[in-house]
Amino acid sequence: MRLTLLLCLVAIALPAHALQLDQRFEMREQFDGVTNFEDVHRELQVAVSPTELRFEDINPQSIKELQAVFQVKKEFGKMFGFSDWTPGRQQLFENPQGRFFLLEGNYKSNQGKTVYFLEIYHADRAKGGGEYLVTSDVKPVALEDWKKVFTP
Amino acid sequence: MRTLLLMLLTLGALWATPVRAQEDCETCYTPASRIMLPSMERQFSDLCDITIQRDPGCQGIEESKRLRCNETQRQNRAWSGHQPGQRLLSCVRRIATDMLQLGDMIMKLIKFLVGSFIRNHLDMISFMTDANFRAESLRRSGNQSRMMMAFLNGATRNFAREFPINYRAEQSRHGAFDVGGNSLRALGTTLLAPFLKMVTDSVTAIAQSQIEQFQCLNGQAKWDAICSMAAGFILPPAAIFGFLKYGIAGIKAVAVSKQTQSFMAAARSTFARVATAPRAAARTVTGGGRGATRAPPAPRPAAARPAPAAAPPRPREGVPPAPDAPAALPEGRAVPDVPAPAAGAPVAPVRGVASADELARAAALSDEARIVEAQTLLGRELSESQRTALLDAHNVGRRGPDGQMLPESEWRGYGTYTAEDIAQKARILADNGFDMAERRLLMDRGIAGGIAPGRVDADALRVLRREAQEAIVEAERHLPASYLSRAANPAELVAFREATGTAGEIAERAAVASGMEYYPTRTAWETFEKAGRFDDAARLRLAFMRARPDEAGMASGISYEIRSFEEFVSRNPTDIVARERLATLRQVDDALRRDQGLPTRADTERIAREAARREATEKAAREAAEREAAERLARETAEREAAEAAARNAAASTETERAAQAAVAADRARAVDWPSTANASAYDRAARLLTDSVRTGNGETAAAIAERVARLPFDGGFQKRTEFIRDLESNFFRGGAPLATDLAELRRLERVLDTVEPVWNAERVQPGKLPVLLDSVRTAIRAAESAP
Numbered sequence: 052m053r054l055t056l057l058l059c060l061v062a063i064a065l066p067a068h069a070l071q072l073d074q075r076f077e078m079r080e081q082f083d084g085v086t087n088f089e090d091v092h093r094e095l096q097v098a099v100s101p102t103e104l105r106f107e108d109i110n111p112q113s114i115k116e117l118q119a120v121f122q123v124k125k126e127f128g129k130m131f132g133f134s135d136w137t138p139g140r141q142q143l144f145e146n147p148q149g150r151f152f153l154l155e156g157n158y159k160s161n162q163g164k165t166v167y168f169l170e171i172y173h174a175d176r177a178k179g180g181g182e183y184l185v186t187s188d189v190k191p192v193a194l195e196d197w198k199k200v201f202t203p
Numbered sequence: 204m205r206t207l208l209l210m211l212l213t214l215g216a217l218w219a220t221p222v223r224a225q226e227d228c229e230t231c232y233t234p235a236s237r238i239m240l241p242s243m244e245r246q247f248s249d250l251c252d253i254t255i256q257r258d259p260g261c262q263g264i265e266e267s268k269r270l271r272c273n274e275t276q277r278q279n280r281a282w283s284g285h286q287p288g289q290r291l292l293s294c295v296r297r298i299a300t301d302m303l304q305l306g307d308m309i310m311k312l313i314k315f316l317v318g319s320f321i322r323n324h325l326d327m328i329s330f331m332t333d334a335n336f337r338a339e340s341l342r343r344s345g346n347q348s349r350m351m352m353a354f355l356n357g358a359t360r361n362f363a364r365e366f367p368i369n370y371r372a373e374q375s376r377h378g379a380f381d382v383g384g385n386s387l388r389a390l391g392t393t394l395l396a397p398f399l400k401m402v403t404d405s406v407t408a409i410a411q412s413q414i415e416q417f418q419c420l421n422g423q424a425k426w427d428a429i430c431s432m433a434a435g436f437i438l439p440p441a442a443i444f445g446f447l448k449y450g451i452a453g454i455k456a457v458a459v460s461k462q463t464q465s466f467m468a469a470a471r472s473t474f475a476r477v478a479t480a481p482r483a484a485a486r487t488v489t490g491g492g493r494g495a496t497r498a499p500p501a502p503r504p505a506a507a508r509p510a511p512a513a514a515p516p517r518p519r520e521g522v523p524p525a526p527d528a529p530a531a532l533p534e535g536r537a538v539p540d541v542p543a544p545a546a547g548a549p550v551a552p553v554r555g556v557a558s559a560d561e562l563a564r565a566a567a568l569s570d571e572a573r574i575v576e577a578q579t580l581l582g583r584e585l586s587e588s589q590r591t592a593l594l595d596a597h598n599v600g601r602r603g604p605d606g607q608m609l610p611e612s613e614w615r616g617y618g619t620y621t622a623e624d625i626a627q628k629a630r631i632l633a634d635n636g637f638d639m640a641e642r643r644l645l646m647d648r649g650i651a652g653g654i655a656p657g658r659v660d661a662d663a664l665r666v667l668r669r670e671a672q673e674a675i676v677e678a679e680r681h682l683p684a685s686y687l688s689r690a691a692n693p694a695e696l697v698a699f700r701e702a703t704g705t706a707g708e709i710a711e712r713a714a715v716a717s718g719m720e721y722y723p724t725r726t727a728w729e730t731f732e733k734a735g736r737f738d739d740a741a742r743l744r745l746a747f748m749r750a751r752p753d754e755a756g757m758a759s760g761i762s763y764e765i766r767s768f769e770e771f772v773s774r775n776p777t778d779i780v781a782r783e784r785l786a787t788l789r790q791v792d793d794a795l796r797r798d799q800g801l802p803t804r805a806d807t808e809r810i811a812r813e814a815a816r817r818e819a820t821e822k823a824a825r826e827a828a829e830r831e832a833a834e835r836l837a838r839e840t841a842e843r844e845a846a847e848a849a850a851r852n853a854a855a856s857t858e859t860e861r862a863a864q865a866a867v868a869a870d871r872a873r874a875v876d877w878p879s880t881a882n883a884s885a886y887d888r889a890a891r892l893l894t895d896s897v898r899t900g901n902g903e904t905a906a907a908i909a910e911r912v913a914r915l916p917f918d919g920g921f922q923k924r925t926e927f928i929r930d931l932e933s934n935f936f937r938g939g940a941p942l943a944t945d946l947a948e949l950r951r952l953e954r955v956l957d958t959v960e961p962v963w964n965a966e967r968v969q970p971g972k973l974p975v976l977l978d979s980v981r982t983a984i985r986a987a988e989s990a991p
Contacts, residue, residue, distance in 0.1 A: 075764075080366075080672060082359070082366075085363040087364060092771065096364060098363045100360060104350065109350060120351055120354065122323070124354070126326075127361075128361065130358075132362060132366060133361055152350075158361075161369050184364060
């Protein structure tokens with residue numbers, strides 16, 4: 052009985068950590084499972100999709116394996132409207148809201164512009180989380196910019 | 204007869220397992236699909252004539268489109284002699300008229316590809332075009348970690364980000380009206396060709412598996428049929444991926460789904476229109492055996508749905524074939540539900556039951572728009588009473604027995620109307636001159652109905668939201684493209700705002716249809732904000748907050764947004780849009796607070812201002828009182844201390860003065876009358892008193908002696924005053940200058956001379972020595988005073 056109560060309390064408490072997109076992002080086109088948002092004033096775009104990642108999926112070993120398929124994404128780009136996908140700094144960290152893997156970099160769009168991106172993979176312990184692609188074609192988006200994406 | 208029976212058995216078996224049937228009954232006859240197999244290459248011309256004559260399916264095909272036995276098998280294939288790329292683009296231009304629809308399909312494709320064992324983009328092209336490669340990569344897939352899958356799936360987000368940008372670029376290059384072409388070209392050159400090939404391969408596979416007569420077509424006719432089928436209908440993604448994954452078996456596996464069945468039926472219908480022989484030939488039927496005939500289709504009733512157009516402008520999945528459409532093709536089970544093309548039949552004036560999205564649109568009509576829609580539908584003007592009746596019928600299910608509007612949550616709508624509701628609607632319309640056909644039409648099309656809150660039709664909502672998005676994108680075309688690097692002119696801005704306003708209205712319909720869900724409603728209010736219709740934006744936002752008060756975080760979201768905008772506006776005071784948006788947010792916030800019986804932001808600020816003012820006043824008064832009290836205390840203390848000090852000083856000065864006066868009196872008492880020089884001892888004593896008093900005393904004795912000298916009468920006194928001055932000169936002066944340098948002594952000496960001087964001057968015609976001595980003393984005093 053106590054255990055059930057405890058679990059209920061944990062279940063109630065956990066969603067409180069769910070990340071909410073900063074209110075300044077305005078919704079744009081929605082595709083199958085992916086919603087585009089834009090913060091006009093800060094010239095940032097975010098493509099958001101739900102994730103199947105679990106908390107334990109984001110770990111140093113999986114990140115190491117991930118780097119082996121960077122090349123695949125470079126090649127994917129040619130299929131889906133961009134090229135020269137180039138990764139930059141990466142960061143793996145954990146806080147009370149869950150685990151995060153951040154990856155910054157840039158690619159070339161079909162329009163010939165350099166697009167700076169920050170990929171965010173997030174999973175919490177309650178099987179919640181999300182995958183985010185933060186982009187800007189006017190200024191670099193750095194790892195540290197992840198804080199601009201979510202409502203504090 | 205035996206041959207005929209065998210043929211029938213063969214046909215039945217072929218539908219289930221065509222290849223086995225052929226093997227089992229090689230001697231019966233060779234169906235067209237069989238002679239198109241590569242293994243039959245050599246026998247093609249020999250078998251072709253016989254097959255075309257015997258194959259019941261081929262008999263329904265127009266002669267010019269039938270397999271040409273005098274050509275090679277290769278020439279009778281769809282791709283023979285064609286360069287697919289450009290031709291595919293031109294023929295499947297309408298494969299997805301909607302950018303979002305195509306985007307959704309590609310997203311699914313990306314996820315599907317990511318799930319397979321793909322290493323680079325060449326692999327992906329191979330995957331989409333090479334069945335063997337596909338089988339192998341699928342076999343090797345399945346060992347990727349979730350993190351890896353998530354990362355590779357991230358390509359969908361890249362695609363979702365780039366695709367709309369590419370689409371808009373294509374629009375500016377090729378114009379807004381080439382909708383399907385724009386969205387296809389937005390895929391990019393690398394993806395476009397394999398994607399088109401995959402689509403047409405899928406269509407071909409579907410045609411081959413589902414339409415027996417397909418193999419009876421020659422190359423050009425095959426191409427035309429594929430092109431029409433691909434262009435006219437949206438391929439259900441399940442069919443594409445089924446084909447990609449399992450080939451023909453995959454298509455059959457997914458053929459049981461409702462969407463796929465709809466597509467198959469539509470594809471067969473298109474095929475029938477494109478490929479079949481004229482009506483006379485079409486009536487030849489094999490359902491009861493070759494040569495049997497089916498009764499010609501009955502004339503369609505007025506309410507029947509017309510045959511689908513070759514390439515409807517906005518085709519949709521899930522549209523079931525009309526139940527009353529007569530079958531007209533000769534292949535029996537292959538096309539059991541295809542409506543026959545009725546050449547020359549009049550276009551039916553009635554369109555039939557509305558789809559879910561049409562109902563959603565109808566439900567969102569305003570009163571005026573509803574009347575206009577009804578008039579358009581019925582093709583006549585409505586009288587005043589009919590207009591009222593229409594609106595009354597529309598509101599049935601929303602009013603209670605007392606005629607008052609029910610709360611929105613209790614409304615009934617499409618799918619929840621009671622039999623009594625429907626009867627009442629019909630009665631209202633009938634009583635006001637609508638005939639039965641008109642009543643049926645108004646109700647079937649949803650004009651006399653509405654949506655019950657909470658009944659959200661996902662498909663309809665999606666359609667409405669897409670329409671809104673398209674309208675938004677279309678509105679943005681009124682502004683100069685970003686690459687032109689110029690600001691919009693006033694006319695462009697006005698056009699943009701007007702178009703965005705219209706888009707906002709469409710988005711509002713989607714919001715209403717969704718039951719005021721957050722995202723559709725937010726899109727609507729943001730669109731209104733873009734259009735500068737801040738009141739509408741505030742109204743919608745408020746409607747959302749009122750409809751969904753329990754949405755987590757929304758109230759705090761407003762506060763946060765207000766704070767953010769306040770900060771932004773304070774930093775960017777010239778940003779008018781931000782200022783107006785802030786005003787909108789405050790307006791909404793105020794209304795919400797009023798709803799909850801709380802003071803509004805303005806009230807709060809006013810109360811805070813008043814409290815601050817009151818506090819400041821009280822503080823000032825308190826401080827003033829404290830200051831006054833402190834000053835009074837200080838003043839009183841100072842006064843008391845001053846009084847005490849004064850009292851002390853007064854007492855001290857009285858004593859000192861008394862002592863001084865006593866000393867002065869004592870000194871003066873020692874003074875003597877100046878004696879004659881003849882009395883030497885008296886003269887010496889008087890001269891000593893005078894010298895001591897001037898040099899070391901306080902000068903009072905000397906002054907008193909001088910006063911006595913000055914008071915002497917002229918007779919006798921003139922001589923004594925002369926001797927007195929001469930004595931002073933000899934004792935205190937040398938060469939006319941005073942010997943003393945001490946200022947006090949000089950002042951005492953001056954006082955003595957000064958006392959005698961008036962009498963001296965009065966009794967002498969020439970001033971003599973005294974004024975000279977007095978001047979020299981005063982000069983010495985000035986010199987002593989000015990000395991440091």
